[in-house]
Amino acid sequence: MTASRFRQSSIWQGWIWIVVLALAIAAPWAFYNYHTGRQSGFVISMLSQMGMMSILALSYNMLLGQAGLFSLCHATFFGIGGYATIHFLNLAGAGSLPLPMELIPLLSGLSGLGLAIVFGYIATKQRATAFAMITLGIGELMVTSALMFQHFFGGEGGVNTNRMIGRSLFGLTYAHGIQVYYLILVWTLLSALAMFFLTMTPLGRMANASRDNFERVQFVGYDPRMVRFFQFALSGLFAGIGGGLYAITYEIVTFDALAAPLSANALLMAYIGGSASFGGPILGAVLITLLQSGVSLMSNSWLVYVGVLFISMVIFAPAGIMGLVTAHGPIVRAGQLGRLTVPYIRVLVPGILMVSGFVGLVELTSFLTIGAAQGKSLVLFGNKIDIHAMLPWLLATICLVGGGFWLRLEARSFRRVWEGLMLDLKPQRSMS
Amino acid sequence: MEIVLVSLFNGLVYGMLLFMLASGLTLIFSMMGVLNFAHASIYMIGAYLAFTVSRFVGFFPALIIAPLLCALIGAAIEVWGLRRVHHNGHIAELLFTFGLVFIIQRSVQMIWGMLPMAYRVPPSLDFSLFTIYGANFPAYRGFMLLVSVGMLLATWLLLKKTRIGLVIQAALTHPQMASALGHNVPRVFTIVFAGGCLLAGLAGVIGGNYQTTEPGMAESMGPIVFVVVVFGGLGSLAGCFVASILMGLIMTFAVVINYSMLDLLKPLGITVAGDNLFTEILTVPVARIGALLPFAMMIIILSFRPRGLMGTRDT
Numbered sequence: 001m002t003a004s005r006f007r008q009s010s011i012w013q014g015w016i017w018i019v020v021l022a023l024a025i026a027a028p029w030a031f032y033n034y035h036t037g038r039q040s041g042f043v044i045s046m047l048s049q050m051g052m053m054s055i056l057a058l059s060y061n062m063l064l065g066q067a068g069l070f071s072l073c074h075a076t077f078f079g080i081g082g083y084a085t086i087h088f089l090n091l092a093g094a095g096s097l098p099l100p101m102e103l104i105p106l107l108s109g110l111s112g113l114g115l116a117i118v119f120g121y122i123a124t125k126q127r128a129t130a131f132a133m134i135t136l137g138i139g140e141l142m143v144t145s146a147l148m149f150q151h152f153f154g155g156e157g158g159v160n161t162n163r164m165i166g167r168s169l170f171g172l173t174y175a176h177g178i179q180v181y182y183l184i185l186v187w188t189l190l191s192a193l194a195m196f197f198l199t200m201t202p203l204g205r206m207a208n209a210s211r212d213n214f215e216r217v218q219f220v221g222y223d224p225r226m227v228r229f230f231q232f233a234l235s236g237l238f239a240g241i242g243g244g245l246y247a248i249t250y251e252i253v254t255f256d257a258l259a260a261p262l263s264a265n266a267l268l269m270a271y272i273g274g275s276a277s278f279g280g281p282i283l284g285a286v287l288i289t290l291l292q293s294g295v296s297l298m299s300n301s302w303l304v305y306v307g308v309l310f311i312s313m314v315i316f317a318p319a320g321i322m323g324l325v326t327a328h329g330p331i332v333r334a335g336q337l338g339r340l341t342v343p344y345i346r347v348l349v350p351g352i353l354m355v356s357g358f359v360g361l362v363e364l365t366s367f368l369t370i371g372a373a374q375g376k377s378l379v380l381f382g383n384k385i386d387i388h389a390m391l392p393w394l395l396a397t398i399c400l401v402g403g404g405f406w407l408r409l410e411a412r413s414f415r416r417v418w419e420g421l422m423l424d425l426k427p428q429r430s431m432s
Numbered sequence: 433m434e435i436v437l438v439s440l441f442n443g444l445v446y447g448m449l450l451f452m453l454a455s456g457l458t459l460i461f462s463m464m465g466v467l468n469f470a471h472a473s474i475y476m477i478g479a480y481l482a483f484t485v486s487r488f489v490g491f492f493p494a495l496i497i498a499p500l501l502c503a504l505i506g507a508a509i510e511v512w513g514l515r516r517v518h519h520n521g522h523i524a525e526l527l528f529t530f531g532l533v534f535i536i537q538r539s540v541q542m543i544w545g546m547l548p549m550a551y552r553v554p555p556s557l558d559f560s561l562f563t564i565y566g567a568n569f570p571a572y573r574g575f576m577l578l579v580s581v582g583m584l585l586a587t588w589l590l591l592k593k594t595r596i597g598l599v600i601q602a603a604l605t606h607p608q609m610a611s612a613l614g615h616n617v618p619r620v621f622t623i624v625f626a627g628g629c630l631l632a633g634l635a636g637v638i639g640g641n642y643q644t645t646e647p648g649m650a651e652s653m654g655p656i657v658f659v660v661v662v663f664g665g666l667g668s669l670a671g672c673f674v675a676s677i678l679m680g681l682i683m684t685f686a687v688v689i690n691y692s693m694l695d696l697l698k699p700l701g702i703t704v705a706g707d708n709l710f711t712e713i714l715t716v717p718v719a720r721i722g723a724l725l726p727f728a729m730m731i732i733i734l735s736f737r738p739r740g741l742m743g744t745r746d747t
């Protein structure tokens with residue numbers, strides 16, 4: 001019975017992936033501009049960014065979610081893939097590397113793999129906090145080296161290239177962003193599939209086991225260090241592919257591509273999306289990229305929102321957004337989702353109140369300093385808001401505090417409904 | 433000789449500053465197993481608070497008020513944050529403090545702006561203490577040494593001579609046993625966390641005008657402090673002290689050494705020509721790879737001796 005349910009849900013998941021893929025293929029055409037006959041450049045570059053960030057987040061989740069390893073140097077392999085790709089493209093452009101454009105990311109992946117083997121050998125000697133510290137050291141080491149050595153990394157200015165190397169399997173020139181986007185999409189799909197099938201191999205299973213109980217893994221006869229090592233090396237391979245796509249898209253790679261903020265981003269994407277499920281990091285990558293390119297245009301303080309979102313996920317929803325969604329699975333299957341509608345609305349109202357109060361306070365504060373330095377003023381619904389007046393501050397504080405208390409009350413009753421629902425569903429589950 | 437003496441003094445001052453930050457982190461880390469990523473952020477808050485407070489009441493009251501405020505912030509973080517994620521395991525706690533870094537970073541920028549603050553050495557300490565080989569030694573550095581030595585003594589006395597210090601020491605090495613003996617270990621955790629943040633805040637107050645008070649100061653200090661803590665070893669304040677001074681000296685001495693690997697090879701009659709990656713690695717002077725040394729040392733010590741210099745148990 002359980003097996004058939006599992007198959008049912010995996011077929012259901014398969015459909016979701018096909019829909020996501022179809023959306024990704026169609027997305028650039030939804031923003032087609034008939035006057036100029038081209039797609040919107042902003043949308044294309046955002047979609048491309050989502051693709052490579054999905055690879056980065058998925059490969060990061062091979063460590064965080066699947067092996068329980070908290071790495072702080074994941075961008076190192078992304079960046080090295082990027083730098084290597086720039087040099088490969090330059091070689092290919094000069095004619096000394098007879099390889100079509102479509103296969104270049106494979107080489108980037110191999111460079112990521114090579115470096116991950118070297119560093120992984122050192123880092124995977126340890127686990128948990130010591131592992132995190134070693135990777136922190138490796139990350140800082142690589143950033144400092146990137147700024148120091150001119151020949152490979154190009155110092156602060158980075159290295160650049162021209163992606164039109166004139167060699168392609170399908171006769172494409174890659175002059176337009178749209179062609180690059182589809183290249184990224186294909187490689188994202190390939191990498192995601194490869195990573196998905198890796199989770200089903202003995203290696204993937206043992207990675208899960210050594211995450212949950214590494215001592216028992218030793219008793220069973222596996223060396224958890226080798227499991228960690230292979231997992232680390234392979235995640236380096238995929239991160240390298242992501243970096244290669246980055247280099248192809250932007251044609252320039254600077255030390256930003258291997259610096260700590262990008263490693264942190266990988267962590268945020270994987271965790272917020274949901275590190276417990278395979279698809280979570282993709283969701284996280286899409287969401288964070290949207291925030292990054294959408295909200296950062298409107299607000300100076302988008303990082304605060306991401307930070308607060310991250311911390312609330314750590315406290316309240318360790319399984320991430322995907323975990324929250326899948327928790328509704330049994331309820332949907334039992335056809336009981338309707339019972340949650342009213343409680344959801346009751347939570348949503350104070351929730352919105354609290355969030356808008358918080359956003360209001362953050363924006364008011366940030367316009368007081370950063371906004372003032374940039375000479376901007378706060379505009380809401382077309383009205384200019386005087387940030388030095390008392391009223392907006394008071395209103396935002398009342399929204400935040402009042403909404404917070406109200407939400408606490410509602411959350412308590414919501415939990416009661418939720419637990420009652422779970423209790424009702426339990427006997428059904430055991431019968432079927 | 434002149435360079436050696438000046439660098440020795442500067443290294444000592446920097447090392448003591450590092451120790452002030454790292455001692456709190458070591459206490460927190462050894463006791464709760466949480467590497468508090470936000471520790472350097474508290475240091476930054478300390479500097480900014482000291483700047484704001486000293487504008488109203490002067491530097492010396494700020495020296496006391498700002499660290500106390502930092503301790504309050506630390507206690508709040510422990511009680512409302514860390515304690516709630518504790519049951520989700522160490523990785524969750526690490527992630528929590530990691531998230532705090534972003535929030536504090538951006539909040540500081542929001543409240544005080546992106547530009548460096550005009551947080552200066554107080555005029556009463558702004559003179560030259562003595563002169564060695566024509567180089568002035570500012571009185572403020574002497575003051576920093578004084579404060580950090582005083583703090584070291586106070587912490588030592590608190591840990592060794594008071595009852596709460598005994599409980600902390602017990603909880604440091606045998607948390608389960610201390611809890612079994614009926615001590616309120618969570619409250620001890622809160623006290624230690626707040627105390628660690630107090631020390632970080634104090635470091636911020638005296639470090640903020642020694643270096644510059646700007647939004648990037650946490651980022652530049654954070655990794656080095658981790659290196660010190662890991663290098664010194666878990667559960668050992670003495671190891672932390674040695675590691676801090678060592679790192680301080682290495683960082684200051686590396687800046688003034690202008691030799692490269694090639695200079696070592698020269699007596700052997702080896703010379704290299706050309707301009708490629710290999711010669712670049714050989715000819716880069718120590719002064720430029722100085723920033724790299726601490727991390728290389730941390731990686732080496734973690735992979736061969738995971739308990740650090742004087743640690744009592746593995747990281």
